[in-house]
């Protein structure tokens with residue numbers, strides 16, 4: 001036998017052993033759970049668009065209990081649906097769980113120059129979060145409100161046209177146009193509405209649809225292939241919708257820099273007020289292209305006392321990209337679920353319309369008025385309990401070996417919450433957990449739910465940064481719609497909704513009729 005054959009044989013055996021070692025991780029630990037197949041574990045289940053894997057977790061929870069182990073390609077994950085456990089990981093032991101589960105195609109969180117808030121960890125995350133937080137403060141939201149209002153008016157024009165035909169429309173389509181338009185205007189320097197003619201929409205949709213997940217699947221099983229694909233997509237962004245969008249962001253950023261340079265040359269003073277997120281981030285621009293030392297520092301609370309307030313050029317691109325993705329799909333889905341639940345619960349819709357009529361009697365709706373819509377807040381919260389659409393990101397990576405409520409967790413292991421089970425757990429919510437009951441939020445028991453039992457926006461220091469913006473968009477749009485129309489089901493409405501998806505859980509469609517209200 002030649003030497004090269006021997007080497008090839010040894011490499012092959014090493015390769016097999018590595019994958020079987022990972023796949024058998026939980027078997028060796030004596031932790032039960034579905035095993036799937038060597039190499040893959042159960043990863044294929046998470047890429048079945050028609051039968052979302054995140055819902056599959058619930059079936060496994062019924063079989064294996066509130067803590068069990070799975071492998072997904074080379075990742076080892078503990079799936080949990082016990083509220084105390086979730087609270088311990090997301091809040092109390094944040095210092096041990098400050099990273100998220102990542103995929104090699106996203107690059108190394110410590111080395112990727114375009115690391116964004118969702119991907120970054122440790123010091124880099126802290127810096128990015130500190131810089132981005134003021135953007136979502138109440139003061140900033142008040143400023144953004146007029147742009148959101150303009151976008152609402154534009155969407156209402158389209159909805160009026162659609163409702164005049166008297167037919168059911170797929171509201172999901174309308175809400176996606178709406179949320180993309182808002183994020184384009186407040187974050188990317190888009191100066192006018194691009195509703196129903198936005199060239200970005202097909203690209204963004206593709207990321208959340210079936211095709212967009214294939215590179216993630218391959219990279220999840222073979223990390224080296226992920227790194228290679230990443231390099232390829234960076235060179236040829238047109239082959240990947242995500243990298244294509246990043247390329248668009250880079251162009252927008254360069255355009256703004258050119259405009260700033262031209263203004264300076266012409267002696268035009270900057271207005272002082274950032275026009276959008278691009279301006280805001282450029283004002284905090286670092287004079288280096290990578291802040292190297294962060295990746296090697298520890299992340300205990302005591303070590304993060306001083307946070308640098310700068311962003312590199314590539315990091316700005318990363319942030320714009322993630323705001324676009326995180327802000328568009330989630331908010332449109334949340335609006336869709338709320339509308340569907342209102343249409344199928346007319347008595348709740350009537351109560352909400354009464355609140356809207358009482359608190360917002362004028363054609364124009366103000367920031368202070370929407371803050372008073374308490375019942376609407378209950379409706380949206382309850383819809384998000386029943387449809388925790390972003391549960392894929394309800395995970396943390398263990399960064400330092402630790403013990404959580406008696407369970408030993410090794411560094412590198414992920415903890416994924418089975419949120420769909422948790423949000424319907426009768427022990428947390430009572431025997432009426434499967435009912436749409438916004439009133440449950442009126443009782444002041446929220447603190448109890450907050451202790452690990454309710455996490456549509458996540459929990460702890462990494463809770464969704466755009467939560468209040470999303471709430472504002474939703475409340476403003478629903479107010480305008482409900483002042484004028486009533487959501488009604490039609491023969492085309494899928495009841496119950498058929499749920500699909502992989503990155504987020506989406507209804508296949510939300511076909512509803514908008515019936516004009518007689519009182520208006």
Ligand code: HEM
Pocket residue numbers: 117118129183322323324326327328330331334389390391393394395455456457458459460461462463464465466467469470
């Ligand atoms: C209803 C709408 C939304 C839902 C349900 C949602 C849900 C989530 C969830 C579950 C997380 C993970 C939190 C965790 O790990 O604890 C998250 C993180 C994040 N969201 Fe949202 N989100 C929404 C809207 C938005 C909007 C409008 C934006 C921005 C424009 C946004 C930007 C982000 C970012 C940047 C993160 C990462 C935060 C970090 O790691 O520090 N989200 N979101």
